[in-house]
Amino acid sequence: DMTPISPADRHYLDVWGVAKSFKGTRVMSGMNFRVDRGELVSLLGPSGCGKTTLLRIIAGLMEADDGSVVLGGRDITRQPAHRRNISVVFQSYALFPHLTVAENVAFGLRARGTAKSATAAPVAEALRLVRMSDFADRPIAALSGGQQQRVAVARALVVGPDLLLLDEPFSALDRKLRETMQVELKSLLRDRGITAIFVTHDQEEAMGVSDRIAVMNAGRIEQFADPSTLYARPASPFVMDFVGLSTRLAARVTARDGDLLSLETALGPVRAPGDLAPGSAALLAVRPELVALGQGENTLSVTLEDVMVLGSKTMLHGRAPEGDRILCELPGIRTGLARGETVSLGWAVADTLVYGVDP
Numbered sequence: 001d002m003t004p005i006s007p008a009d010r011h012y013l014d015v016w017g018v019a020k021s022f023k024g025t026r027v028m029s030g031m032n033f034r035v036d037r038g039e040l041v042s043l044l045g046p047s048g049c050g051k052t053t054l055l056r057i058i059a060g061l062m063e064a065d066d067g068s069v070v071l072g073g074r075d076i077t078r079q080p081a082h083r084r085n086i087s088v089v090f091q092s093y094a095l096f097p098h099l100t101v102a103e104n105v106a107f108g109l110r111a112r113g114t115a116k117s118a119t120a121a122p123v124a125e126a127l128r129l130v131r132m133s134d135f136a137d138r139p140i141a142a143l144s145g146g147q148q149q150r151v152a153v154a155r156a157l158v159v160g161p162d163l164l165l166l167d168e169p170f171s172a173l174d175r176k177l178r179e180t181m182q183v184e185l186k187s188l189l190r191d192r193g194i195t196a197i198f199v200t201h202d203q204e205e206a207m208g209v210s211d212r213i214a215v216m217n218a219g220r221i222e223q224f225a226d227p228s229t230l231y232a233r234p235a236s237p238f239v240m241d242f243v244g245l246s247t248r249l250a251a252r253v254t255a256r257d258g259d260l261l262s263l264e265t266a267l268g269p270v271r272a273p274g275d276l277a278p279g280s281a282a283l284l285a286v287r288p289e290l291v292a293l294g295q296g297e298n299t300l301s302v303t304l305e306d307v308m309v310l311g312s313k314t315m316l317h318g319r320a321p322e323g324d325r326i327l328c329e330l331p332g333i334r335t336g337l338a339r340g341e342t343v344s345l346g347w348a349v350a351d352t353l354v355y356g357v358d359p
């Protein structure tokens, strides 16, 4: 395709038509992925969907079989990794345990040919950014996991990269520290206007750190959108299931009036916006926090299978036909509801998601 790219279509990072096979097995083809300058983006998906492969192709650590990678207007497809000015923070951090913190950070500069005497100032600045100045002379082995991650980030940033890639950067940290480090790193990247791509299989992490999330499935991007669109308007059942929980019920379209569908489920009739033909099989879904106790535009009467008091919320699990799931999330601690009780659950027509299902 020789169509010239118009300026309006020009993106800071432009991955176009990338394909990759391993020993004859295609894991990715026709991959298009574009990121704007200063954006924080996540590649999110289950194990084996191709996140790391895409990241490595962008970094130049792996060669694509086909397609191109353009960064800042320059075609870097054929450039080796060390010529790309892209920094990578690896899952393991890949620090040198026998070197000090400052020596590890200086390594990034030394590897690019900076004279030893010229490393002190940028190293000090990078350590200041990650709040590790007091640890400059410590050996890596004497640091906690969070501190090691800060050093890995300092080493990645010290060279002034055009693009920062992070492969599961928080996975070695416990839950509380992970949240602290996410806030810290995000604010650092924002302040410096750095364009970064995170690889993660944790949807909360992706929602928390990114402007946009590319949800990947089997070597394809199923949806690339900001967190709120992804959550409120998932483009497919895969995306809906991957980002958050939903009530989900098998349904059949009984009538269509404009863009309003009437559907029949095992628990009763429901209405939803959509454009499926009458007779179609469908999957109906609604996010649990949009379901309330009592009547709504859509109302189903369900018997409670379980009531889970989780502290910040209480989750009601309705008894559902096999393969389906009925969830209602109420804010805070709710007492006085018990398993076996029959309740009405209601929600708005506009909050109802419908997907066509191949028969």
Ligand code: ATP
Pocket: 022, 023, 027, 045, 046, 047, 048, 049, 050, 051, 052, 053, 054, 201
């Ligand atoms: P994870 O979250 O487990 O790291 P991922 O989404 O990053 O998974 P990739 O590592 O990109 O997935 O792998 C994509 C597919 O390519 C998988 O099916 C994987 O088995 C395969 N694959 C990746 N690297 C190689 C390789 N060097 N040789 C053969 N197959 C590979």
